[in-house]
Amino acid sequence: xxxxxxxxxxxxxxxxxxxxxxxxxxxxxxxxxxxxxxxxxxxxxxxxxxxxxxxxxxxxxxxxxxxxxxxxxxxxxxxxxxxxxxxxxxxxxxxxxxxxxxxxxxxxxxxxxxxxxxxxxxxxxxxxxxxxxxxxxxxxxxxxxxxxxxxxxxxxxxxxxxxxxxxxxxxxxxxxxxxxxxxxxxxxxxxxxxxxxxxxxxxxxxxxxxxxxxxxxxxxxxxxxxxxxxxxxxxxxxxxxxxxxxxxxxxxxxxxxxxxxxxxxxxxxxxxxxxxxxxxxxxxxxxxxxxxxxxxxxxxxxxxxxxxxxxxxxxxxxxxxxxxxxxxxxxxxxxxxxxxxxxxxxx
Amino acid sequence: xxxxxxxxxxxxxxxxxxxxxxxxxxxxxxxxxxxxxxxxxxxxxxxxxxxxxxxxxxxxxxxxxxxxxxxxxxxxxxxxxxxxxxxxxxxxxxxxxxxxxxxxxxxxxxxxxxxxxxxxxxxxxxxxxxxxxxxxxxxxxxxxxxxxxxxxxxxxxxxxxxxxxxxxxxxxxxxxxxxxxxxxxxxxxxxxxxxxxxxxxxxxxxxxxxxxxxx
Numbered sequence: 001x002x003x004x005x006x007x008x009x010x011x012x013x014x015x016x017x018x019x020x021x022x023x024x025x026x027x028x029x030x031x032x033x034x035x036x037x038x039x040x041x042x043x044x045x046x047x048x049x050x051x052x053x054x055x056x057x058x059x060x061x062x063x064x065x066x067x068x069x070x071x072x073x074x075x076x077x078x079x080x081x082x083x084x085x086x087x088x089x090x091x092x093x094x095x096x097x098x099x100x101x102x103x104x105x106x107x108x109x110x111x112x113x114x115x116x117x118x119x120x121x122x123x124x125x126x127x128x129x130x131x132x133x134x135x136x137x138x139x140x141x142x143x144x145x146x147x148x149x150x151x152x153x154x155x156x157x158x159x160x161x162x163x164x165x166x167x168x169x170x171x172x173x174x175x176x177x178x179x180x181x182x183x184x185x186x187x188x189x190x191x192x193x194x195x196x197x198x199x200x201x202x203x204x205x206x207x208x209x210x211x212x213x214x215x216x217x218x219x220x221x222x223x224x225x226x227x228x229x230x231x232x233x234x235x236x237x238x239x240x241x242x243x244x245x246x247x248x249x250x251x252x253x254x255x256x257x258x259x260x261x262x263x264x265x266x267x268x269x270x271x272x273x274x275x276x277x278x279x280x281x282x283x284x285x286x287x288x289x290x291x292x293x294x295x296x297x298x299x300x301x302x303x304x305x306x307x308x309x310x311x312x313x314x315x316x317x318x319x320x321x322x323x324x325x326x327x328x329x330x331x332x333x334x335x336x337x338x339x340x341x342x343x344x345x346x347x
Numbered sequence: 348x349x350x351x352x353x354x355x356x357x358x359x360x361x362x363x364x365x366x367x368x369x370x371x372x373x374x375x376x377x378x379x380x381x382x383x384x385x386x387x388x389x390x391x392x393x394x395x396x397x398x399x400x401x402x403x404x405x406x407x408x409x410x411x412x413x414x415x416x417x418x419x420x421x422x423x424x425x426x427x428x429x430x431x432x433x434x435x436x437x438x439x440x441x442x443x444x445x446x447x448x449x450x451x452x453x454x455x456x457x458x459x460x461x462x463x464x465x466x467x468x469x470x471x472x473x474x475x476x477x478x479x480x481x482x483x484x485x486x487x488x489x490x491x492x493x494x495x496x497x498x499x500x501x502x503x504x505x506x507x508x509x510x511x512x513x514x515x516x517x518x519x520x521x522x523x524x525x526x527x528x529x530x531x532x533x534x535x536x537x538x539x540x541x542x543x544x545x546x547x548x549x550x551x552x553x554x555x556x557x558x559x560x561x562x
Contacts, residue, residue: 098516149537155498229509236505259394264385302509308385308394315515316383319522326526330533333448337537340453 019298024064029054031065031310034077045236050117057281068116088116104250108137126276127162128176129242134163147253150257161241163290170243173262175273176286177301178238179212191236196278206256209277211235213287220275220289226299237275237295239304264310270294270310273301293344356373356553358423364415365548371408375401376525383518389518405491412484428465430480432473440470446547454535461555479527 006026034040036052054112056063066072071084089096091176093121099105104300107285122130135143143163165173180191181198212228219259229237241262257263276284297312304310355367357448378401381388391397419426432440443459448471460469468476488515493500497510504510538544539554547553 117537150395152395153495153497159498186502188506190502191505216412234510260385261400263394298509298511298515302511303505305510305514307382307398307514311383312511312515315518319518322519322522323525323529326529329530336453340455343453343455345455 014236017236018039028061028065031069053281054118057124057279057283057321058117059121060116060119099248099250101249101252103252104248112136116254120283122242122246123286126193126284127160127242128178130162130164133153138163141211142329160239162243164240164246164250165243167250168243169247169249169251169253170245172244173241173302173303174244174268175239175270177239177273177275177289177304178284179277180236183233191238193238193280193284196280196282199278202347212275212277218287220287220293222290222293222300225275225293225297225301226290229299229302236303237301237303243307260308262306265309268307352555353552354464354555355551356467356547357461357551359551360418362423362548362551364418367411368408368415371404371411372524372528376407376521376528378404379521398474402495405432405488408481409488409492412480412488415480420489425465430477431469432470432471432477434516436470436473441474444469444471444529446533448537462553476529479524483523487517487520487524490520509519 032050032052032055035048035050038049040048060068068086069083070086073079073081076083092110096110099110113136113326144154147158153156164170164254177200179194181194183190183192200206202208203211210216211232212224214224214227215221225237227236256345271294273294274286275289276286279285293311294304295312297314377388377390378397381390381397382401383392385394385397391400415428419429428501447456447459458469462468491531493504493507493513494517497504504513507513535544543554
């Protein structure tokens with residue numbers, strides 16, 4: 001719903017500016033001719049530089065530089081006039097209103113968290129990218145310390161959750177899996193999030209996508225997931241619990257103190273998952289994973305287990321059968337014992 | 348004509364270990380049920396309380412297992428004698444004891460095994476306890492330690508096949524303990540009175556009946 005609204009807004013803006021895609025691209029190129037070169041930092045500071053690759057992946061690139069910087073004279077930069085700059089509110093008024101009512105509003109402005117020249121849709125960033133924004137102000141050690149007062153296995157939780165999953169208003173979540181790669185040669189070596197370049201080295205070009213999506217249909221079936229998990233020795237999938245809806249109502253939600261909010265959400269809540277493939281421009285391309293794959297007994301997601309919520313039904317049945325087997329002795333033997341009690345009295 | 352004799356069968360360190368272990372395992376089974384099935388089981392208030400109690404009971408059982416091993420290996424030095432089935436136990440004892448439990452018992456025949464401090468367990472008990480104490484308990488403790496420290500020990504967990512394999516193994520072994528608990532408690536009631544085997548585990552002393560023929 002939210003995404004559809006922004007898409008409409010983007011189309012409107014694109015229409016208002018009256019530029020064709022080609023004209024907009026040419027205009028962006030013209031700006032990036034100077035602002036996409038690192039040398040500009042020497043002429044006016046780092047604020048003047050923007051990474052062209054990262055900018056290309058933003059929705060702001062789609063609407064074009066002049067949508068926000070409308071008054072750039074033909075004599076720029078020789079005229080020495082600083083170009084005009086749009087306010088975030090001009091396009092994102094509902095978001096800003098929501099943010100304005102949150103606990104966070106007095107602490108940071110939009111641009112403190114979102115660089116407009118690198119801002120991406122939440123579906124195209126990793127949970128760790130999101131947490132890096134928070135870590136600009138919230139020091140990691142301090143966050144671990146404050147959560148450790150009440151949250152068991154704090155580091156594990158913080159590693160598998162973007163802060164906003166608990167601290168914004170999304171009522172539901174889904175699991176996104178990211179490819180991690182072994183960081184060293186030790187048999188118990190650390191795995192870290194793989195970059196596009198690292199994956200491209202393992203399988204040149206975009207061939208690494210075929211390691212996961214072997215039939216190339218743009219979806220990941222449970223069978224493909226199993227094949228990857230069984231075969232890729234130095235790669236693993238790391239699951240993160242992402243918020244279903246992106247809100248800016250930063251808050252401390254009461255129900256997040258209660259572990260059962262997530263842990264007793266049950267297997268029914270664990271049906272939706274995605275696999276995120278890193279792209280060259282730093283974005284993630286999200287592929288849909290077969291429903292319920294997260295609950296697969298062993299090979300679907302071998303490293304993702306959320307106590308209670310992702311339990312395997314099959315394993316639970318086997319376990320209950322084992323316990324039932326233990327009851328056979330008291331029930332079966334006990335019954336025969338009762339029926340034959342006279343025999344023992346005689347002896 | 349039968350004669351009764353009192354023998355000191357279970358020394359105090361073993362009794363302390365046994366009851367620590369027993370209460371620990373019962374606690375682990377119940378809290379474990381809440382941890383795995385939080386929608387259906389809620390006996391300890393909050394989920395976190397169940398996890399904390401589960402972890403605490405796990406540590407108690409682990410320490411108690413360490414003390415048990417230390418006692419039998421270095422103080423009593425009878426671990427092999429008491430817990431490992433002899434060749435005779437494997438060849439005939441297991442079958443003989445099985446026939447007793449599943450056939451002869453119902454006709455009132457006496458138990459072919461008489462407990463002594465050096466030969467406390469019948470061949471079936473030896474086989475079962477060996478499996479429980481030296482295979483399943485170390486496995487459930489090791490998997491529990493890994494599960495209590497997923498982040499710092501992640502490399503080891505991956506090396507062992509992943510978190511799901513570990514959780515699955517921990518759960519299935521726990522179910523085996525639960526099944527064992529039912530069987531163990533029931534079999535303990537098969538003495539000459541239903542509580543005859545419970546008392547020595549509390550006092551240390553067991554009444555042993557010797558029949559005239561057997562003597």
